[in-house]
Amino acid sequence: MARLNYFHFDFNAMGSPCSMQLYARNAKVAQQAAKITMDDVYRLEAKYSRYREDSYLSAINRIAAGGGQLTVDDETAGLLDYASACYQQSDGLFDVTSGILRRAWNFKSGKIPAPEAIRELLNLVGWDKVDWQRPVLSFTVSGMEIDFGGVVKEYAVDRAASLCHEIGIRHGIINLGGDIKVIGPHADGASWRVAIRHPRIPGGILQTLWLHSGALASSGDYERCITLNGIRYGHVLNPKTGWPVRNMAAVSVIGEFCVVAGSASTIAMLKGEDGPAWLQALGLPHLWVNVSGESGGSLME
Numbered sequence: 001m002a003r004l005n006y007f008h009f010d011f012n013a014m015g016s017p018c019s020m021q022l023y024a025r026n027a028k029v030a031q032q033a034a035k036i037t038m039d040d041v042y043r044l045e046a047k048y049s050r051y052r053e054d055s056y057l058s059a060i061n062r063i064a065a066g067g068g069q070l071t072v073d074d075e076t077a078g079l080l081d082y083a084s085a086c087y088q089q090s091d092g093l094f095d096v097t098s099g100i101l102r103r104a105w106n107f108k109s110g111k112i113p114a115p116e117a118i119r120e121l122l123n124l125v126g127w128d129k130v131d132w133q134r135p136v137l138s139f140t141v142s143g144m145e146i147d148f149g150g151v152v153k154e155y156a157v158d159r160a161a162s163l164c165h166e167i168g169i170r171h172g173i174i175n176l177g178g179d180i181k182v183i184g185p186h187a188d189g190a191s192w193r194v195a196i197r198h199p200r201i202p203g204g205i206l207q208t209l210w211l212h213s214g215a216l217a218s219s220g221d222y223e224r225c226i227t228l229n230g231i232r233y234g235h236v237l238n239p240k241t242g243w244p245v246r247n248m249a250a251v252s253v254i255g256e257f258c259v260v261a262g263s264a265s266t267i268a269m270l271k272g273e274d275g276p277a278w279l280q281a282l283g284l285p286h287l288w289v290n291v292s293g294e295s296g297g298s299l300m301e
Contacts, residue, residue, distance in 0.1 A: 158257050
């Protein structure tokens with residue numbers, strides 16, 4: 001068997017620093033895999049970015065603004081199917097219509113929004129206000145928005161690993177802003193060393209894991225937050241109240257697919273003090289830290 005060489009690629013996408021570590025026969029194969037993978041990540045970013053007027057998501061939201069309907073493509077239908085399942089399984093806490101709450105919450109401002117501004121926006125939040133009959137998406141309330149922020153980056157990680165595998169890469173790891181998928185172990189069979197950041201200590205490590213396969217995703221109030229009068233308001237917003245979650249500081253979950261690990265970590269954050277019990281019932285390896293500094297989960301040493 002030909003000797004495999006190690007290659008490392010760094011890039012930026014989806015507002016995050018990203019990296020790929022691959023083993024390949026030569027630089028040409030590695031660079032081909034990296035280019036195909038990065039191009040797909042950039043494609044998904046362009047398609048589903050809420051910041052781009054020319055994105056497919058923006059086109060969906062222009063129709064949503066008028067309370068209209070549209071027929072979506074297969075890829076978007078798959079994401080909507082998954083989002084719908086997460087909404088049902090989380091008792092309405094995982095909600096891709098809740099991104100509109102960002103109109104009230106500006107985490108760079110250092111200010112807390114007025115309660116009435118949040119109440120007004122809550123009228124436009126609720127997956128139950130959307131009629132999803134694949135492939136037709138209909139909005140029953142004018143002014144709503146869809147935001148795939150809790151799904152697309154994780155979906156992109158899974159796709160990146162799959163594309164590398166199709167090209168013939170059997171050993172490698174993809175990291176898109178902390179969302180991770182293992183293609184396969186190191187060429188010598190060793191696991192990948194992965195560090196989970198501490199949500200409160202800059203540069204601090206909460207836990208170091210060794211991953212041979214699978215995916216890891218984390219959710220938490222790491223950066224985007226407002227601290228006023230000793231209270232920290234994180235960017236994970238409860239779609240039922242419009243206010244940030246208050247109990248959990250960070251959750252990490254390991255699963256076969258990054259998109260599943262990502263939605264599970266987000267749902268656990270949203271469930272607050274019920275998060276640990278929900279994670280335990282889910283049965284996936286996990287780690288949590290609450291705002292009091294207590295931690296737990298099946299990944300604890």
